[in-house]
Amino acid sequence: xxxxxxLRLPRYGQEPEGTHPPLxxxxxxxxxxxxxxxxxxxxxxxxxxxxxxxxxPGRLNELDNDLTRQHAGEPQGQRIIVTGRLxxxxxxxxxxxxxxIWQANAGGRYRHTGDRWPSPLDPNFxxxxxxxxxxxxxxxxxxxxxxxxxxxNHDNAWRPAHIHFSVFGSAFTQRLxxxxxxxxxxxxxxxxxxxxxPDEKARQRMVSRYDHEITQSEWALGFQFDIVLRGRDASVxxxxxxxDE
Amino acid sequence: xxxxxxxxxxxxxxxxxxxxxxPDGPHVVPEGTPGAFWIRGxxxxxxGDPVPDAMIxxxxxxxxxxxxxxxxPRGAPGSEFRGFGRCPTDGDGTYEILTLLPGVVPGEGxxxxxxxxxxxxxxxxxxxxxxxxxxxxxxxxxxxxxxATVPAERRGTLIAAKTExxxxxxxxxxxxxETVFFSV
Numbered sequence: 001x002x003x004x005x006x007l008r009l010p011r012y013g014q015e016p017e018g019t020h021p022p023l024x025x026x027x028x029x030x031x032x033x034x035x036x037x038x039x040x041x042x043x044x045x046x047x048x049x050x051x052x053x054x055x056x057p058g059r060l061n062e063l064d065n066d067l068t069r070q071h072a073g074e075p076q077g078q079r080i081i082v083t084g085r086l087x088x089x090x091x092x093x094x095x096x097x098x099x100x101i102w103q104a105n106a107g108g109r110y111r112h113t114g115d116r117w118p119s120p121l122d123p124n125f126x127x128x129x130x131x132x133x134x135x136x137x138x139x140x141x142x143x144x145x146x147x148x149x150x151x152x153n154h155d156n157a158w159r160p161a162h163i164h165f166s167v168f169g170s171a172f173t174q175r176l177x178x179x180x181x182x183x184x185x186x187x188x189x190x191x192x193x194x195x196x197x198p199d200e201k202a203r204q205r206m207v208s209r210y211d212h213e214i215t216q217s218e219w220a221l222g223f224q225f226d227i228v229l230r231g232r233d234a235s236v237x238x239x240x241x242x243x244d245e
Numbered sequence: 246x247x248x249x250x251x252x253x254x255x256x257x258x259x260x261x262x263x264x265x266x267x268p269d270g271p272h273v274v275p276e277g278t279p280g281a282f283w284i285r286g287x288x289x290x291x292x293g294d295p296v297p298d299a300m301i302x303x304x305x306x307x308x309x310x311x312x313x314x315x316x317x318p319r320g321a322p323g324s325e326f327r328g329f330g331r332c333p334t335d336g337d338g339t340y341e342i343l344t345l346l347p348g349v350v351p352g353e354g355x356x357x358x359x360x361x362x363x364x365x366x367x368x369x370x371x372x373x374x375x376x377x378x379x380x381x382x383x384x385x386x387x388x389x390x391x392x393a394t395v396p397a398e399r400r401g402t403l404i405a406a407k408t409e410x411x412x413x414x415x416x417x418x419x420x421x422x423e424t425v426f427f428s429v
Contacts (some may be wrong), residue, residue, distance in 0.1 A: 007318055007353065009316065010316055015251050016250060017294075020373050027257075028326075028370070031370050031372060033291035033370070033418070034290050034291070034370035034418045034419060035419060036418060036419070036424070038423050040428040041425055041428070043391065043428065044390075045307070046352055046353065046358065046391075047317060047351065048305065048358075048361065051314050053304060054314060081277065084288060087249055091247065091248075100265060102263050110263060111263055112263050114298075115259075126266045148332050164257065164258065164264060165374060166264070172310025172365075174303050175365060176252065177257050177374065178366060179255040193372070197253045200417065202250065202253050203253070205251075205253065206252065230251055235392075
């Protein structure tokens with residue numbers, strides 16, 4: 001086994017300014033009491049940070065990637081296929097990686113006891129999906145388009161339709177939770193969560209793209225949504241040669 | 246080579262508990278595993294109120310300090326240790342993780358890191374996860390290179406306190422005793 005001085009670890013690059021939202025984002029009121037006020041301390045990338053859980057097929061059931069087939073009947077709403085690739089900053093596919101989604105039903109209601117929006121629950125829709133990326137980094141879900149819903153953040157506040165995505169990548173530094181939005185949503189302009197991302201181009205990276213190739217005749221509309229995780233630095237940090245075995 | 250720009254982070258929102266928790270999520274190791282203990286704690290906001298819609302994830306070395314991961318250059322560890330724990334907070338803002346004490350992990354330049362667990366905290370109102378570390382009050386933390394970079398008066402927020410069946414590690418997102426959070 002190598003001694004500590006011989007550790008050679010990958011390094012994950014810093015993400016560009018403006019990519020991620022500030023934790024203190026006044027427009028989204030819930031950040032007020034939940035954002036740290038002290039400066040963050042830089043955590044060097046050591047073994048714990050450059051590794052991460054590798055969660056394989058043991059996490060999956062057969063119908064986890066088809067949210068329209070998890071009950072005896074079909075859910076209400078517009079059937080959609082959402083597909084895309086999980087990539088790192090160098091465009092390399094992130095393979096065999098767990099992708100988890102959760103979302104509201106077609107009426108904009110979550111199957112959650114805390115959701116009191118008086119839109120009907122759908123007995124045939126849980127709004128929960130899981131899958132693994134393939135060798136090309138690709139994932140696919142069949143689901144229904146979630147509805148918009150009101151919330152109490154500001155006057156006449158409505159969340160644009162969105163699907164929550166959770167991805168692990170292959171290192172602790174790559175862990176990401178995001179939301180996928182739909183093209184041309186009229187509610188973007190008033191949504192403080194979408195607009196918490198400072199950079200307009202970065203915001204657009206959360207918007208899926210309608211894809212007629214993915215769309216299936218008389219069956220489902222297709223959307224493409226690639227997710228890009230932080231990439232490795234081009235120059236790998238190296239110390240003195242060499243491992244003895 | 247063209248670099249791709251990353252997808253931004255967004256909050257998990259108030260309903261993360263329909264999609265993210267697993268029945269065995271809090272069990273890094275099965276109950277009854279020799280040496281296993283509970284880490285429990287409460288997540289609180291700037292008013293000191295518990296946060297009932299948060300989730301804790303943990304990532305750590307096995308008891309020998311190894312990671313079952315191809316980027317651990319020391320090769321495969323001797324155990325199939327999952328290393329990963331995940332628990333939503335309950336109505337009282339409390340989470341629990343059943344795990345084993347991680348071993349000593351090499352740092353850089355011949356240093357060693359005290360036993361530690363990396364932690365991600367997700368919640369409604371957090372637009373990005375915040376990251377912290379758990380250390381243990383009954384371990385030797387004196388030479389840890391990461392703790393050394395944390396202002397001395399705030400180090401205590403990273404040290405889990407011994408309890409009857411494990412340790413207590415509370416998270417304070419803001420305010421008095423605010424937990425030290427790291428940028429990664």
